[in-house]
Amino acid sequence: MGSITPEVTQEIQWIRLAQEGDTEAFGPLVRKHERRVFSLVYHLVRRRDEVEDIAQEIFIKAFRAIRSYNFQSSFSTWLCRIATNHCYDYLRHERASRVSFYWQMGEDRQRDLEDNVQSLPEDGLDHEEQVVLRDLVGKLLDRAPENDRQILTLKELQDFSVEEIAEILKLKPTTVKVRLHRARKRMLEDLRQWREGR
Numbered sequence: 001m002g003s004i005t006p007e008v009t010q011e012i013q014w015i016r017l018a019q020e021g022d023t024e025a026f027g028p029l030v031r032k033h034e035r036r037v038f039s040l041v042y043h044l045v046r047r048r049d050e051v052e053d054i055a056q057e058i059f060i061k062a063f064r065a066i067r068s069y070n071f072q073s074s075f076s077t078w079l080c081r082i083a084t085n086h087c088y089d090y091l092r093h094e095r096a097s098r099v100s101f102y103w104q105m106g107e108d109r110q111r112d113l114e115d116n117v118q119s120l121p122e123d124g125l126d127h128e129e130q131v132v133l134r135d136l137v138g139k140l141l142d143r144a145p146e147n148d149r150q151i152l153t154l155k156e157l158q159d160f161s162v163e164e165i166a167e168i169l170k171l172k173p174t175t176v177k178v179r180l181h182r183a184r185k186r187m188l189e190d191l192r193q194w195r196e197g198r
Helices: 006-019 023-045 048-068 075-097 107-115 127-143 146-157 162-169 173-196
Strands: none
Touching: 006 023, 006 048, 023 048, 023 075, 023 146, 048 075, 075 146, 075 162, 127 146, 127 173, 146 162, 146 173, 162 173
């Protein structure tokens, strides 16, 4: 788990107490990791109004499973594996029940969304332009296949290492590198096609 700092020692104590059924000890773990979980949920599910509920479900699932945590990986990596799996269970259920994602919308609705994006100047971006750029990246993520969105979110937005992503997704690091390369390439190609189609 790397070097043992006082912060890591404290986290280990909370984990051990939670593994013994101490619900109070789980609270600090939630507070420490909730921002990362919220961010991961948002970028995978892409529905702001659902983030808090889904994150709560993830923490409940993690508490119920905490006895299985064996300290072989960081707690953050273990928790993000649970979060990622839960998000994809959620997406499978959502896909079966209703249309809610960009690539599932009709062409008219897609065009309406795309029309909100302004062209960006090549020099520095002001705040409004950064918001537009984030919106464009969000739309590209929305258009990406689930596997691409998953790996790009973990690497580019959550800043996990290739090794950590391999652990979260239960893949070999070389497989992660290949998938990441292909996902980036597909996203750039999607951006090119999107620009040409405007």
